[in-house]
Amino acid sequence: xxxxxxxxxxxxxxxxxxxxxxxxxxxxxxxxxxxxxxxxxxxxxxxxxxxxxxxxxxxxxxxxxxxxxxxxxxxxxxxxxxxxxxxxxxxxxxxxxxxxxxxxxxxxxxxxxxxxxxxxxxxxxxxxxxxxxxxxxxxxxxxxxxxxxxxxxxxxxxxxxxxxxxxxxxxxxxxxxxxxxxxxxxxxxxxxxxxxxxxxxxxxxxxxxxxxxxxxxxxxxxxxxxxxxxxxxxxxxxxxxxxxxxxxxxxxxxxxxxxxxxxxxxxxxxxxxxxxxxxxxxxxxxxxxxxxxxxxxxxx
Numbered sequence: 001x002x003x004x005x006x007x008x009x010x011x012x013x014x015x016x017x018x019x020x021x022x023x024x025x026x027x028x029x030x031x032x033x034x035x036x037x038x039x040x041x042x043x044x045x046x047x048x049x050x051x052x053x054x055x056x057x058x059x060x061x062x063x064x065x066x067x068x069x070x071x072x073x074x075x076x077x078x079x080x081x082x083x084x085x086x087x088x089x090x091x092x093x094x095x096x097x098x099x100x101x102x103x104x105x106x107x108x109x110x111x112x113x114x115x116x117x118x119x120x121x122x123x124x125x126x127x128x129x130x131x132x133x134x135x136x137x138x139x140x141x142x143x144x145x146x147x148x149x150x151x152x153x154x155x156x157x158x159x160x161x162x163x164x165x166x167x168x169x170x171x172x173x174x175x176x177x178x179x180x181x182x183x184x185x186x187x188x189x190x191x192x193x194x195x196x197x198x199x200x201x202x203x204x205x206x207x208x209x210x211x212x213x214x215x216x217x218x219x220x221x222x223x224x225x226x227x228x229x230x231x232x233x234x235x236x237x238x239x240x241x242x243x244x245x246x247x248x249x250x251x252x253x254x255x256x257x258x259x260x261x262x263x264x265x266x267x268x269x270x271x272x273x274x275x276x277x278x279x280x281x282x283x284x285x286x287x288x289x290x291x292x293x294x295x296x297x298x299x300x
Contacts, residue, residue, distance in 0.1 A: 006048075007043065007044065008076070010040045010041070011044060011073060012077065013030070013044070014070075015067075018060070018066065021059040022060050023037050030068055038214055041053065050063070051063050051065065051068055052066035052069055054058060077088055082275075097127070097146055098145050098146045099114065100136035100139060100140060100147070101136075102130075102133045102150035102152070103133075104152075105149055105236075106134070106151075106234075107231050108191075112219060112293075113290050114126060115289050115293075116292065116293035120286065133148075133197070147276065147277050147287050149167075149273070150274050151205070151273055152272075153166075153272070153276075154276060155295065157244075162277065163278075165274060165275045165276070165282065166272065167273065167274060167275055167291070167294045169270050169273065170248050170267040170271055171247070171266065171269060171270050172248065172252075173248045174262075174266060175254055175260055176242070177237075177238070177259060177260055177261075180195075180196070181263045184243065188263060189219055190217070192214070192221045193220055193221065194221065194222055195219075195222065195244050196198060196222050196240075198226075198244040199226050199244075200226065200230070201228050206245075206269075217266075225242065226243070232248075237258065238258035245266065247271050
């Protein structure tokens, strides 16, 4: 007969072993003896009446029952962390904002949006997670995130009950290090035929618009690289490996921080920025601060 009383300490040890891939590494992480961890795991498996871990090569991996338990552990211990943070915030008058940042969103845009939270009367503790758009939406739906900042909207009729709030938009410009800019600035955009170009991957909605713009202007650049992560794309650009598009709202930042200069304007290309939340009406004060910053002309 199964014992219905679940020992959360045992469950925590299971969670750590599953994440670390073995008892030895989990024991080192926790500062406990291997034998102690092994005994706690055995007690947990006896309590639930299921084998939760099994060897696979030199690692321990979750069984099917273990995978189910692990998914609950992620939520349980995340909520525990959030509870602890909330209690600390109650004592220190500090607010917490957990933000998901799409990997395709320019990080300078994310910074500008989040900067508004640090100018509030109430102190705000930011917790920022970066991931692919779909993963962030799932975490938002599970309550792991307060808001997602991204450059794409949620498709209508989806299974997730989340809401898109347009923050703003910016036309695009093409940038490059001075050596490349001097070479391709003249006769832009015709000069881009054969030019080294860095682009987002086709998973990014902006990519389709860029491709159409290139076709419209009848130029075929040499695509040096395609990137999911906008920060990686910019790193290649600042090191002179290709020209790259960026929002005109960031032109001065790109020149100051990346040492890149303007090659040409592409006003037909526009990038949109969104906050995605669980509620149609924003009630979190820190998210309201972001919206107020946008309305004051952040992308003007």
